[in-house]
Every structure is written in C-alpha cells, then in structure tokens.
Amino acid sequence: MTSNLIGVLAALSLAIGTAASALSQAQQAATIEARTAAGGVAVTWRLAQPTTEVAFLDPAIIRNLWTVTTPGLTLADGVVKSDRPFDTFQILIAPDAAEVDRVYMGLTRVGAGHVLYGPGLELKGMDAELTAQPVAGETTLPQADAIKGYAYIGPEAAVTRRDGGAVVTGASVPASLSKLMGDGFLAAQAFYGARLGRDLPYQPVLIVTTDSPGPTTFRGDVTDTGVISTRFFGTSWDAPAEDVAGPLSTFVWHETFHLWNGHGLTLKDGDSAPWLHEGGAEYGALVAAASSGVIDEAQARSSLARRLNGCRATLKDRDYDPRRLQSGSSVYDCGVLIQWIADLEVRRASDGRRDILDLWKTMLDARRAGDGYGVADFRALLPADSGANILLDAPGADRWTGIEARLTALGVSLVDQPGRGDYRRAALVHLNAQNCTGGGTGFYQVREGIQLDTTDKCGVLSGSPVLASIEDHDPYADAEAMFVAIQTRCVEGLPVRYRFQDGQAVEAVCKAPLAQPKAWVVTAAPALTTRAT
Numbered sequence: 001m002t003s004n005l006i007g008v009l010a011a012l013s014l015a016i017g018t019a020a021s022a023l024s025q026a027q028q029a030a031t032i033e034a035r036t037a038a039g040g041v042a043v044t045w046r047l048a049q050p051t052t053e054v055a056f057l058d059p060a061i062i063r064n065l066w067t068v069t070t071p072g073l074t075l076a077d078g079v080v081k082s083d084r085p086f087d088t089f090q091i092l093i094a095p096d097a098a099e100v101d102r103v104y105m106g107l108t109r110v111g112a113g114h115v116l117y118g119p120g121l122e123l124k125g126m127d128a129e130l131t132a133q134p135v136a137g138e139t140t141l142p143q144a145d146a147i148k149g150y151a152y153i154g155p156e157a158a159v160t161r162r163d164g165g166a167v168v169t170g171a172s173v174p175a176s177l178s179k180l181m182g183d184g185f186l187a188a189q190a191f192y193g194a195r196l197g198r199d200l201p202y203q204p205v206l207i208v209t210t211d212s213p214g215p216t217t218f219r220g221d222v223t224d225t226g227v228i229s230t231r232f233f234g235t236s237w238d239a240p241a242e243d244v245a246g247p248l249s250t251f252v253w254h255e256t257f258h259l260w261n262g263h264g265l266t267l268k269d270g271d272s273a274p275w276l277h278e279g280g281a282e283y284g285a286l287v288a289a290a291s292s293g294v295i296d297e298a299q300a301r302s303s304l305a306r307r308l309n310g311c312r313a314t315l316k317d318r319d320y321d322p323r324r325l326q327s328g329s330s331v332y333d334c335g336v337l338i339q340w341i342a343d344l345e346v347r348r349a350s351d352g353r354r355d356i357l358d359l360w361k362t363m364l365d366a367r368r369a370g371d372g373y374g375v376a377d378f379r380a381l382l383p384a385d386s387g388a389n390i391l392l393d394a395p396g397a398d399r400w401t402g403i404e405a406r407l408t409a410l411g412v413s414l415v416d417q418p419g420r421g422d423y424r425r426a427a428l429v430h431l432n433a434q435n436c437t438g439g440g441t442g443f444y445q446v447r448e449g450i451q452l453d454t455t456d457k458c459g460v461l462s463g464s465p466v467l468a469s470i471e472d473h474d475p476y477a478d479a480e481a482m483f484v485a486i487q488t489r490c491v492e493g494l495p496v497r498y499r500f501q502d503g504q505a506v507e508a509v510c511k512a513p514l515a516q517p518k519a520w521v522v523t524a525a526p527a528l529t530t531r532a533t
C-alpha cells in the first residue's frame, strides 16, 4: 500500500544519512504501531537493527508529555537513549497541553479518540511505516500513508462517510458546529473541484474537535495526507459570539482550499512567503463562500476591510521587508489584500469572464510540469503595473496612498471610519508600549473580557491582567470613549487609571500622545460572487 511512500522516504533518508551519519551506520528502518491507551496513544517502534540511540526527525514537535514506558530508556531533547542496545521501544503520548503558533499538534483528543501527527513519530535516518491499530469499535483514517500527516484513531461512530470524503466529529461537538463544518467541507470541495480541477492525490478527511487545549479560540491545519484537523477551544460553540461567528463561517472553506494549494504539491516559497498560499486560501474562501451563498457581499466587504486595515497597521509606512509577512496575522491580512487586488484586475481586464480562481488554476496546472509554484509564478500572471507591486515594491511612504488610489480606480470606495475595535487596539497597544520594555505586546479577547498580553516587564501592567475599566470606561463596549479619555491624559503626560477584574487599581505611565487610529470601511466594491463552474 505504501511502495511509493517508501521510495520517497528512502531518498530522504539517504540524503540525511550522507550528511549526518557515520559511514558505518547501516540503512535503518522502523515500523511504528499506534493504539489507544489510557491517557492517550501508546506508540511502539520496532527497529531493523539494535542501537543505543535514535533521534526524532522533526525537533519542533512538542514532546514534553511523551513518556517512555520501556524500562531502561530515556527521552530527552528529541533523543531516545539507553546504555544497552535496543530494537524496540514504546512511548505513551498524552495530548498536547497547548496550541503553539505554526507548530503541528503531536496529539489532540477527539472525543474518545485522537488525532496523531505521523511525521512527529519519524526517526532520523530511517524509513518508517505507521500503522494505527484500532481496538474494538474503533477505526482509523486515512487508509494509507499515515506517517505523512494527521491520522485519526478512535470510535467508528464518530465518522460520517460521504461523497467527497469522511468527516470525524468529536463527541462533544454541538450539532450546529458539526453541520457548519461538515456541510462547508463538502460544499467547498464541490466549488473548488469545479473551478480548480478534481485531481486531488488523496481522499480528504475533516476532523472536528472541541477538545482543543487552547489558548487559541479555534485553529486548523492540513497535512499531506489530505486530513484537515480543526480544533475548537472552550464550550460556547453552540452559540458563538458575533465576532467569532464571522470568521468561523469561512474557516473550513479556507482549510479546504489548502487541499488544492498547500498539500500534495511543492510550495517553493512556503516558509519565506506564506502570504501566497495563506492569502490564496483566505481570499479564495471568501470568493467561494460568497458565490455559494454562505456569506453575503456586505460580510465579504467587512472581511476585506479588516484585512486591509490589518495589513496597513502591520506594514505602516516602512519599506517592504519580507520578514514582516512571514508570521502572525500580516500573513493573512496582506496576503488577502494582494489576492483582492489581483482579482479586481483580472476581472476588469476580462470584462468579468476571468477571476482569481482562473489565475490559481493556471498556476496549479503548470506546477505539474515543474517543481511546484511560488511568488514569481504568481506575479508573472499579474499585469506589469499591478497594484500588488505598490505593496511589494513601492517605497513605504507612498504605499497606502498608492493602494487607496488603485483600489478606488478598480471600483472600491473606502472611507476612513475607525470602529470601536480600532480605538481599543490603538489605545491598548499604545499604553502597553509606554509601559513595557523589550518589545510591544497586544491583548486577547477572552470570555471574561479583555486580557492584556503582557510579560513581567510591563510595570504595573505586568502579568496579563484582565481589564475591568480604563479611565472608568469598559474597554470592550465603551472603547471609543475610553480612547478619548486616554488621549486627554496622555497629551498632558498624566497617568492612566486602570481597574483589573481582580479588583486591583493601578496607574500606568503615558508620556507620548496617542494618535488617532486609521481604519477604512469598504462602502462599495465589485461583487466577489463569481461562477461556480
């Protein structure tokens, strides 16, 4: 079932062997078996030959909750060791304790089952094959190549098999969320399949769990086996808050786009320019969801405005620096802006006959003849004077007037009209910067309210307090009045009075004026809706 896989991995292990191992080390191989156990998943490695030390291939996976259950062996810094040679060992893997930015979860609970990250089990310099062993009432997915991505091991009862793929739903997932995700997964595949082609190299699987350890409200990722893992934290998923419901409506559409643009093919600039595949997925999701009636044009416009403002807030007037588009929300914000501009341009140039999905299809089809796709391939499809050049090439000082003029010329109406979220962000980020040393910090919206994301180097604001009020204003509901009050205090160099939800009252320093935030509202724009075939 995995002859192709073994060929690929053999090539990989040879390359590593040449670079890193002594010549005397013979070609190693391992079989790996995983099964449900008390407290997580028990994994057994069987090596072709005894050794005293093996190292895991991917050091980024978090393994601090992995316990070696074979006597006489230890696991530290991604290395399993013993004084005596061993050819088998077992580790009990407990679910990860937290979501960490841009790191795959080693193990996540899905009701009574789990999703295990196969590549996290691979050993350096070895071919490996992973078999998940179901116990009574259990099943495993995907059918093949489990070592290459996420694998589900758990109750068969959690799996729904439909045309277009299987959906695994954790036992505690509310029906409304399960329907939103499952229906979106299938509808998105139908839409992308019609526009981008149906030749996916895998049978897609969607996993939905509300057993995320947090702190991220919800998060998803896709692996090379076509398995999408979506993870929700907390208990409010039967009736999510308004500011969560918006992004949630297109979440699975975004992840499903990655089945086409992120996996089963090579991303030439996946790490150096993630804005291309992430912006493509996020903007493609908006277009597809709008065209399928999942969101309306007003929702699409407010989503685009949020991305535009987010990109402007990150890049500001500084000249382009690729590092600013390699992590955090700017990857998505600026990525969407570039896709939007490209879409407006191609639709205008073709009188609406072509759109952004035609550009993606051209690029994805061409990848078969070559070595994947990247930024140069994408930019080659844009007009020579594309508005994307303003963002990527033009001097920073001219960027936002240039973008505004270009969007206007393409039929978009922008009005500078900050909302309470913009006032809140401007005020809290400014005060954090005034009080913290060693880098700016932000804040989270948590169930209890607004929680600062502060380290211990933020004076009286240290320790990530949850806010009750600032200058007697609620930072959530009353953000604009709070902003004005803070602005008045700062301009006079007076301390700003905070009250925390634990009852503590503090005075934070403010010696620099607080600038008016800028935030566009998109009052009109060409419709995103496009053809579904």
Ligand SMILES: [Zn+2]
Binding pocket: 254, 255, 258, 278, 281
């Ligand atoms: Zn993504």
